[in-house]
Amino acid sequence: MYHQYFGLTEPAFSIAVNPRYLYMSKQHKDALAHLLYGVRGGGFVLLTGEVGTGKTTIIRSLLEQLPEKTDIAMVFNPMAAVPEMLAMICDELGADYPKDNPSVKALTDALHHYLLENHRRGHSTVLLIDEAQLLPPESLEQIRLLTNLETDTQKLLQIILVGQPELNTLLAQPRLRQLAQRITARFHLNPLTYSETQAYIGHRLQVAGLSADRNPFSPQVIRKIHKLSGGIPRRINILCERALVGLYGHNKTRVDGNILRMAQKEVAGNLEQKNRRPWLWPTLATILVILLAAAILVWMLSAKNTPSEPVPAPIAPTESTSESSRAAINDAQTDFIIRRLNEAQTLMLARFGASGNVNCWQSKNTGLECETTRLMTWQDLSNFNRPVVLTLTTPERFTAYAVLVGLSEQGAHLLSANGKTLVVAQTALGPMWTGQVQYAWQRPQGYADALTVNDTGPAVAWLAQQFAQLDQQAEPLASDRYNQPLAQRVKLFQRSQNLKADGIAGQQTIMRLNQVLGIDPVLSEKDTD
Template sequence: MYQTYFGLKEHAFTIAVDPRYLYMSRQHQEALAHLLYGVQGGGFVLLSGEVGTGKTTIIKRLLEQLPENTDIAIILNPMSNVVELLTTICEEFQLSYIGDEQGVKTLTDTLHHFLLTNHSQGRNTVLLVDEAQLLAPEVLEQLRLLTNLETNAKKLLQIVLVGQPELNTLLSQPRLRQLSQRITARFHLKPLSLEETHAYIHHRLDVAGMPSDRNPFTPRAIKRIHHFTGGIPRRINVLCERLLIGAYGHNKPKIDNQILKLAESEVIDNLGEPKPSTPPTTWIIAAGVGAVSVTLTAFFMWLYASTGNPAPVAQVVQAAPATATAPTIAPITTSVPQPESQTSTPTIAEANNIVITSPAAQTDHLIANALSAQTRLLEYLNIEISSDNHPCWQEDSQIQCNKVKIDSWDELREINRPAVLTLTTPDKFRAYTVLIGINATDARVLSGENDQQTTKVVALSELGPAWSGEIFYLWHPPKGFTEALIQGQRSPAITWLAQKFAELDGREKPLTNDHFSAALAKRVKIFQRNNGLTPDGIVGEQTLLKLNEKLGIDTPLQPVYAN
């Protein structure tokens, strides 16, 4: 079919997991590094992520890199009770039961005997449980009990739990706190960024044999693919397959808006999203409201450009109530955010019982659009910005802009960077505020006019219900940092890392040059332990954020004192 038309040797976007098509983004590589560390140290390792984000990809690569002296049991279908789970584990390890009955004690004794024998023979034992969010709490507790067997140096069983985000919620239950405390490495896979989506599509086309001059995916098309799929690899595959078929059917060498609209309408059911079914009358009303919204937005953008003052949201949102909610395909994580549409459909907050009062004095910390909020943040950080010079959009910029979704104020405190928060007004319109400080009960946000740089304190109890969990923040990664740094690698970022530790320690000579040596790994672990991080010796974004704080490279959140 379309393969010959585009010069492909095979289907490029099949949803089957083919090892040749494995695309390891930076976060996938960082996740793999954490898992490899975890299975060597014993206890529990946790990998979570939305459906289709690449958990199976990570598992396959993990299995490929396990040492030869490793015995592994893989549970793909979680069991409903303890006996079934223990029986399946014994069967996966090809164990015969010591007793006649398959009771919990008999099966547990059998596994303990196997673990001791394996350890005496110098072998490691790993249990991997997929779809672990489906396990009952009592089954998870039994898994914890299996890890009680240990030597003075290590645990005899390493357990890898893989599941959807609900697994994190399950493990946060008080009765599972002992298990949660035994997790030595955890990683949550997020959707691909726009740049990663571009690389992912091109990687699959290259593997499938497409000539570079026959690529039908333009940068504009890829941007729309990323927006529609939310950066979920499996959804990207489904949509791109339909796009190629559509382009072939219409005899078009490039994918245009017509092909995109047709493909999106065809696959929206497969992506788990409802098709819009708005009556004609509603469309007419929506069109009228949309026209008013566009006109008002244009006016306030002009006002902002003329005076430098972002219009308070309370003045804008009264113009037109929302008529629809945007499809919630998945939270989008992107390293380089693009300008946000000024007429995008507002999202619904998780809790909508908040009250944002109308007086300007109480809403002057709210900003109408994301770009204006980002501009306020950049100005606060003394980062130069103009209409044609946004640091987040420059390829050679030394600033990394992150747009992520987090679950709690504690996570924001760990990131410890001033950030733009995405909020939702009672009228279901998006709003933004620039948070520059936080304590246990309050936040300090920017307010007033840009040139005044005034601030105000807002209670977290007020911000919390309106906050979607989405934040935008900036930091300065070292030059050459493209993936998590681990022992044995060579990179200009490692040279920077060694030099900065020499500065912290007051040494004239760094521990190494561009090679991640054992001495540098030891120094990294000490730094991580002293700063409340997992001492795994892996230098990812979390470690670099903390190091930048110590070096004064990035501006941290301010403390907020009671009035």
């Protein structure tokens, strides 16, 4: 891979959303601060910006900095009608509502009841709507009405609207002035300046492991990249990625004019669109009209010479027909997508030998510990080295899941709903993966917290016994008290596993020991089906 040619630990300019690569310019810091303000009870908060300016990345950063006891509902399909949108919000929050053709009133009442209960538990609730410029005015008005749900002293729901600049135009309509007046904070993400572009490129290279003195982009080249990209981070990423690939292919270390021109030709056409002559499009349009007219004439002449047959009346396409057809196509092409979370969890837990009715997310009496975390790269998943449930966002912007059981050069090994292993290219799966994973591990009996010197109990005895088994020793280094010899053995193990060698047997050390001893399953490197 080209990134290894430059000594990078991973590609520096991937367009996949990764909060680790978020370049926090002053305006990005301000944007994140505005969202956090909204989460803490600031009423309506509005974040707008052109496509590719980093709105989604800021949302991901927000999720990592949510205050404790904050529940968030995220809507990615705002084009839905009002009842469907309210149902999506209830589903996101887990609010119970009548499932058989619920009315707007029933959904609103269910949401109000949930918000009151959440408030009594000391939790705050946030609704974040992405791509909000797609919302019809009726939906925006319904969202405004949701802010009327309140106690005597506090709003029960804080709302964040994120969208493209068209959202500002939409909210400027007179009929939406009540909503516009309730917006307490607005922020618009502008394209990066030249100096910010320079810092942005340097930041991403540094995060990927490249020292500043080896930057392949000179200030002159960065100025050209800034001009070509318009300062849009996504476009900068694409140009820089192609430039690095060009360097790798030509065995060079510094981007020059020729390499940049080659990169420019390979990226999306909209970067070069402005350079095309204005007279070209009318000419092409004229040619297309002539060709279309000729095709119609040929069809009419052929129809004259063809015996007439009764033609069935066309069926008007409905929204449900369109949606079901699209779902069928998606299901045929993406068998690895699992719609229900508990089904994905059960498939993953089967790797631990758990039966179909055992789910440690639903019951703590399983002997397994189930947890959720975030991993940013395929390398992170490879290092984690255990089956996980990946949280996905489908092309239709719905939440779905995939069960990862292996990684190889061929791709990611995923379990389908019927238990069959499918190999999917990481480039196909990566854009859908949100970074969230769910995993399980076998917690030793009596293990409640990290074990350190002088701790006692059955967990210490278990730990000493596992190392005796690993070292093929007849006698363990300790009985039921964590002594110095055992601590030193733990340090050696941690060092061999690239863990922090502190002699403290925390969760990561226990999980890695489970994997080495075969107690917990690991990712496979080849498809065994």
